[in-house]
Amino acid sequence: MKSLKIHNRFTAELPADPETINEVRQVKNTLFSYVNPTKPSDPKLIHASEDVAAMVGISKEEINSEEFLNVFSGKEILSETQPYAMCYAGHQFGNWAGQLGDGRAINLTEVENKGQFYTLQLKGAGKTPYSRTADGLAVLRSSIREYLCAEAMYHLGVPTTRSLSLMLSGDQVLRDILYNGNPAYEKGAVVCRVAPSFIRFGSFEMLAARNELTNLKQFVEFTIKHYFPEITGEPKEQYLQFFQKVADTTRKMIVDWQRVGFVHGVMNTDNMSIHGITIDYGPYGWLEDFDPTWTPNTTDSQYRRYRYGNQPQIAQWNLYQLANALYPLINEAAPLEKILESFMTDFSADYKEMFLSKLGLFTSTETDNQLIDDLEINLQLTETDMTIFFRNLSLVEKSDFAPEAIEKIKYAFYKPEEFTGEVSEKWTKWFSEYLERLKAEELSDDERSQKMNRINPKYVLRNYMAQLAIDAADKEDYSLIDEFYKLLQNPYDEQPEYEKWFAKRPDWARSKVGCSMLSCSS
Incomplete structure (x- = not known):
C-alpha cells in the first residue's frame, strides 16, 4: 500500500527487547518486543470499513487488493515496518497481575494521514512473548463482536478504537467458551483495529513496579511529546498536566458509556487507554433492562466489580493506580490526590447534565x-x-x-x-x-x-443481534454483519427499513450463550 505514510516513532524512540526469540517469558527494561504475525493458511476478507480506510490513507480500490488481504491478515509485512508487541502490566479484577502485554495483539506500524497519526494493530494474529499460556489467536465470534462494536461506539459518539477489517484466517482455533472443560474448535479470525496509540495505564504501572524509572521518565515524556503536544512547562508540571488530561478524557468516556447503557465488562488497568478511548472489546454488553448491578462478564458474576453502576468508581480506582505509577516522577502526593478527588465531583456534575439531557431537560x-x-x-x-x-x-x-x-x-x-x-x-x-x-x-x-433523539440512540448493538450475526457467519452468511454495520452507522436516525431491530431482547436470548453473559474467551 504505497499510499500509506509509514512512521515508526514508538520503536525508533523507545527501548526494544534485545531478544528476538518468540517465546513466552519475562521481558524487562523494555517497552516492546519485535514479533511477526503467525501466517494464516487461507485468509479471507469478510468486511472492511471504507471510512476507516480513508481515515488512515487507504483507498477504496486498495481494500480489494491482494496486498490488503495479506497485510491485514498477518500473511505479509508492510515494507519499512517491523511489527511489535507492547510490554505492560496491570491490575486485573483489583489484583496486581504483573507482566501482561500484548498477548494476542501485534502492532503493525504507525501511519500519518492529514496530520493525524494512527497505530494499526492486528488482534488474533498469533503468539507473542506476552501470550502466557495462550496461543495469541482469536475466533470468529469474538472478532465479529469487536469489529462491529468499535464502529457502533464511534457512531454513537463514544470515544473508541476503530475497526479497519475483519478476516478469516482459514485456521481452526481451540477454545473453551464457558471455561467448563468443554473446548471445541472454532474458526479463527483477525481484526485490524486503529487508534492514536494503544498505550495503557498498565504500561506505566509496569515500569514503576519494576523500578525502571529511567524508562518511565522517557516513556512519559515520549507520550506527552507525541500525543499531548499542547502540554508545556517544567517536567513535573507536564507530568501533572498529563495525568489531569487522562483523568478528564477518562471521565468523559465513562459519562458516554453510562449515557448509552454500555458495560465494558473488563475494566482492568491494562484495558484503560491514556487517550480516554474505549479499547479491548471482550465480554461487553448494552443494558437491556435497566439494571445497575448487571455485568456481561461471567468471570465477574460473583462480585460484579465491573457492573454498569460501578464503572465511574472503577475508572477512579484505575486512575489511582496510574497516579501511583507516575508518583516517582513527581514525588508529591497532594497534586495527584487533588485530581483524583475532583474526579467523582466532576463526574457527578457531568452525569447530572447528561441524564437531564436524556430527559429533554x-x-x-x-x-x-x-x-x-x-x-x-x-x-x-x-x-x-x-x-x-x-x-x-x-x-x-x-x-x-x-x-x-x-x-x-x-x-x-x-x-x-x-x-x-x-x-x-x-x-x-x-x-x-x-x-x-x-x-x-x-x-x-x-x-x-x-x-x-440526538442523545438517546434508537439502535445499539444488543448482544442477541451480535449473536445472530455470529451464528449466520458460522454458516458463511455475512449479510447480517453488513446489515448491522450499516444500521449502526446512524444509530440516532429512525431508519424505518431497520425498525425490526428497535426491539426488546427476545425471550430466547435471556439465557443463550453469547446473549446474556460472556466469558473472556477469545
Whole structure:
C-alpha cells in the first residue's frame, strides 16, 4: 500500500527487547518486543470499513487488493515496518497481575494521514512473548463482536478504537467458551483495529513496579511529546498536566458509556487507554433492562466489580493506580490526590447534565436530583428496556397527562402485566412530576424531541443481534454483519427499513450463550 505514510516513532524512540526469540517469558527494561504475525493458511476478507480506510490513507480500490488481504491478515509485512508487541502490566479484577502485554495483539506500524497519526494493530494474529499460556489467536465470534462494536461506539459518539477489517484466517482455533472443560474448535479470525496509540495505564504501572524509572521518565515524556503536544512547562508540571488530561478524557468516556447503557465488562488497568478511548472489546454488553448491578462478564458474576453502576468508581480506582505509577516522577502526593478527588465531583456534575439531557431537560432546577434518583428506582420496579424507554420518552408532550405519557413508553416494559398496583402508582407519580418539570422548559415539543433523539440512540448493538450475526457467519452468511454495520452507522436516525431491530431482547436470548453473559474467551 504505497499510499500509506509509514512512521515508526514508538520503536525508533523507545527501548526494544534485545531478544528476538518468540517465546513466552519475562521481558524487562523494555517497552516492546519485535514479533511477526503467525501466517494464516487461507485468509479471507469478510468486511472492511471504507471510512476507516480513508481515515488512515487507504483507498477504496486498495481494500480489494491482494496486498490488503495479506497485510491485514498477518500473511505479509508492510515494507519499512517491523511489527511489535507492547510490554505492560496491570491490575486485573483489583489484583496486581504483573507482566501482561500484548498477548494476542501485534502492532503493525504507525501511519500519518492529514496530520493525524494512527497505530494499526492486528488482534488474533498469533503468539507473542506476552501470550502466557495462550496461543495469541482469536475466533470468529469474538472478532465479529469487536469489529462491529468499535464502529457502533464511534457512531454513537463514544470515544473508541476503530475497526479497519475483519478476516478469516482459514485456521481452526481451540477454545473453551464457558471455561467448563468443554473446548471445541472454532474458526479463527483477525481484526485490524486503529487508534492514536494503544498505550495503557498498565504500561506505566509496569515500569514503576519494576523500578525502571529511567524508562518511565522517557516513556512519559515520549507520550506527552507525541500525543499531548499542547502540554508545556517544567517536567513535573507536564507530568501533572498529563495525568489531569487522562483523568478528564477518562471521565468523559465513562459519562458516554453510562449515557448509552454500555458495560465494558473488563475494566482492568491494562484495558484503560491514556487517550480516554474505549479499547479491548471482550465480554461487553448494552443494558437491556435497566439494571445497575448487571455485568456481561461471567468471570465477574460473583462480585460484579465491573457492573454498569460501578464503572465511574472503577475508572477512579484505575486512575489511582496510574497516579501511583507516575508518583516517582513527581514525588508529591497532594497534586495527584487533588485530581483524583475532583474526579467523582466532576463526574457527578457531568452525569447530572447528561441524564437531564436524556430527559429533554436543558436547564437545571433544585428538584432535578430527586427526579433523576426516582427515575432510576422506577426503571427497576419492573424490567424496563433502557434504550427503548429513553428513545420513546421523546414522544411525550407537555400537554400530556401521566396516563398518556406512560402509554407512549409502555413498549419498553418486558412484562407489562406487572404494571399494576405500586408499580403503576410510582410511575404515575413520577410522570406527573416530570410533565410539570417539562413545562418549565422553553423549547417546543418538536425542538426538545429532536435534541433528545440526538442523545438517546434508537439502535445499539444488543448482544442477541451480535449473536445472530455470529451464528449466520458460522454458516458463511455475512449479510447480517453488513446489515448491522450499516444500521449502526446512524444509530440516532429512525431508519424505518431497520425498525425490526428497535426491539426488546427476545425471550430466547435471556439465557443463550453469547446473549446474556460472556466469558473472556477469545
